Amino acid sequence: MTRFIFITGGVVSSLGKGLCSAALGALLQSRGYKVRLRKLDPYLNVDPGTMSPYQHGEVYVTDDGAETDLDLGHYERFTGVPSRTSDNVTTGQIYWKVLSRERRGDYLGATVQVIPHVTDAIKEFVHADVGDEDFVICEIGGTVGDIEGLPFLEAIRQLGNELGRQRSLFVHLTLVPYIASAGELKTKPTQHSVKELLGVGIQPDMIVCRAEQPIDRDARRKMALFCNIREEAVVQALDVDSIYAVPRSYHAEGLDDEVCRHFQMEPPAPDLSTWDRVMERVRHPDGEVTIGVVGKYTSLLDSYKSLAEALTHGGIANNVRVKVKWLDAELFEREDAPAYLEDVHGILVPGGFGERGAEGKIAAANFARERQVPYFGICFGMQMAVIEAARNLAGIAGAGTTEFGPCDDPVVGLLTEWTRGNTVERRDSASDKGGTMRLGAYTAHLAQGSRIAQIYDAVEISERHRHRYEVNVNYREVLEKAGLHFAGMSPDGELPETVEVPSHPWYLGVQFHPELKSKPFDPHPLFTSFIHAAVEQSRLM
Template identity: 80%
Template sequence: MTRFIFITGGVVSSLGKGLAAAALGALLQARGFTVRLRKLDPYLNVDPGTMSPYQHGEVYVTDDGAETDLDLGHYERFTGVTSRSSDSVSTGQIYSRIIARERRGDYLGATVQVIPHVTDAIKEFIRSDLVDEDFCICEIGGTVGDIESLPFLEAIRQLGNELGRSRSLFMHLTLLPYISSAGELKTKPTQHSVKELQSVGIQPDVLLCRSEYPIDKDARRKLALFCNLREDAVIQALDVDTIYAVPRAYHEEGMDAVVCRHFELETGAPDLTIWDRITDTVRHPDGEVTIGVVGKYTSLIDAYKSLAEALIHGGIANGVRVNVNWLDAEIFEQEGHLQQLEGVHGILVPGGFGERGTEGKIAAARFARERKVPYFGICLGMQMAVIEAARHLAGLEGAGSSEFGLPNPPIVGLMTEWTKENQVERRGADSDLGGTMRLGAYPAVLARGSKVHEIYGMGEIQERHRHRYEVNVNYKDELERVGLHFSGLSPDGELPEIVEVPGHPWFIGVQFHPELKSKPFAPHPLFTSFIRAAVEQSRLM
């Protein structure tokens, strides 16, 4: 019978609830339990798909095509459990479902209210689509005290009562600020945060306290006394040098032991060998390489969270540290700035939307192709590489994407029809922006003898997509005549999935997002191969 752990946050945002949930999931797995992780977001957007990366960070996409919060990426990277659309919900989705039910007459004329209708819908989501996992860890987005999160807090309060203590646990993540002039950590913000939580009927069973300095016994005793829990349930969460050290750090502080004690579970010590091996590789690399990421949102690295982690995973697979130069694509639209790419060992152009910076990305792709620097183009990065080849190899000077105007020829155009699970999906230029892209896992067939066939070691792959524009397959033959090889296509041969440049040390563009499936204990083969090529490049420089 599934046990539920609810993780809330207080004092300030961005403390790392998602990472805490993921690390706890990894610890419980290391003790032999099965886990499922879920995120409840209090914003009114139906999903983060139309939100600016500057507001929300990256959009994480599941195999079944849900656009979700980036924390689901943490969940997958730490546990290896594939997330589904049923693992992410927002206030917008909850209200959309309730309003649809009311319009159908499902409530039989009743007045629709937050309690019980909204809270019942939230509880229904939390308990849905489970297959008797040992634990379901539910992260509640936002900060305790925010008006937006109140329905979620009320729902988990009710669910905690319904399940009883034998099947529910409340963990609260807070901040202990250090006042340098006083020379001490302050517990008062945490006390007030717990008081706020208690005011809505929730007593935390575990306090996870983020801090830059160790929590002494007096502070721990004070927190336990005023927050009404056991002293050993006050867990310090100190900063670490790599996020992959978090499971070991939390275990040494007793987090998983406290959780098991709460549920009266007897288990042996967790096997953390894999995490120790990962952190040892990160801390003691055999060398290092520098990758230039030429993107649009480089001032906020969370916009490329999975990408940044996948590069680290590629480094782990090759035993090297990956240093990333985050470069704004717009600077390469000006004379003289391409020299910033001179010292990098690999160039990566990630996905994105909108015209800003696209000419800079095309310039970076040309630099990589002509200078024989390893190049990895992802989604828009692949499209820019194809446009670059069309302009400078095939002589199609007006080549471009219809996303940005009316190019001649439109090498990249709006997808209007594709097949998903034996059903035809259709979109138009006037379709809604939200949820209308080619989303989720789709197959691709790899050409025998190609670089990607060698990298994957198989003829057909499944990768996650998030795009509405696609390279026009009608230009395939013309571009292949000038040296661009279409080495991956959809099974029907209509949608280009992968391009590469034969004879180049490493030049690959993919329409999908391989970073979404990379894990520290199972690095994605494309990132492993790309970093290996960067290592070779570093030896030539």
């Protein structure tokens, strides 16, 4: 029997509903239960794929090619359960489905309304693609009181009635602010938030309270009294030194115990030894390395959420602390790269779109190659490394990418045709922007004896992609003669997947996004190797 846990948020946004969901999933998993996590997003976009990283942060990509909310990255990193297309839905997708049905005549002439048609579509999503999971944890995006979230709240209210208390649980995440001038924690925002939730017919079973200061018993008793729940169901969530300390912290506060009590379950105590080992390395590293990340969205670090976590995982694997130096690529278009990169032990150029900062990324790749500093180029970062090699190793002065317009030598060009399974995907410059990239998991073949094959200890890999432009395979021969080895290719040999410089201590570019599959308890081999190379570099400096 699958049980459903619905997590809502109140008072303010950015309280960490995604992290709360992920940590609760990890705790239930550590007790032997099978879990699945999904996100219901109230915004009207069909998916975040066309949204600016400054608006929405990172776009997380699943194996089956969905562009999803970054919280799905938290879900995977904490539970190891691969997310699917069916684990993220938006208002845009719901209305698209409802209106498509209306156009087909599926509603038999009925007036299409939010209730029941939209809410029924939301409930279908919650129940879809559920197998033998013991728990499905559903995070509702936004904040209670947002007008766009009302259909989702109504849908989960109905689900609560249909499933009954034995199969449903409502958790409300709120803020308990500390007013320094008064020297007090204030419970009134939580009371008002729960009152707002009650106004749409949902009585929370638990309240998780984010706070900077410990919440005393009187404050908990007060919230329990005014919010109509048991005192034990008011769980404090204090700030911790690492997100990977959250499962242990939540367990200490009784979050998973209270969930099990609600469902009248008596499982064994959780085995949190994996998280204890992770935190032991996070808190007591043997050293530190500095990685320079040269990107274009560095003013909003959520744009690189999975990347930052994967670097941390690489540090965990090598028992070192990774200090990230976030650098705006445009700096290098105005000033010399050495001024900012002399003190780093590794350089990483991540993915991105558009011309802004491109020359700065090329300058960073040039610095890394010439100064023998470990270099890791991901997606766009690989493409810029190839252009740098074409210009400065192969002597192709006009090397560029058609992403920015016509160029003399299109070393990188628009991807117009590729194979996915047994089908051929085709795109052109006039195609819609949304959902038209090469998305999801694709296989790559690695050359025997190449550095990347040694890192993976394999010659066939599967990694997640998200890109519209591709390195032009027609330049392979001239680039390889100049010293840039095409070490990984698509199975048909048409699409370059990885490049490396064999004469360099560690210089790799990959067309895919390995950061999306890294986990604290299972660091991605490329990040493990890259941080190891940075450790070696630190010993030379």
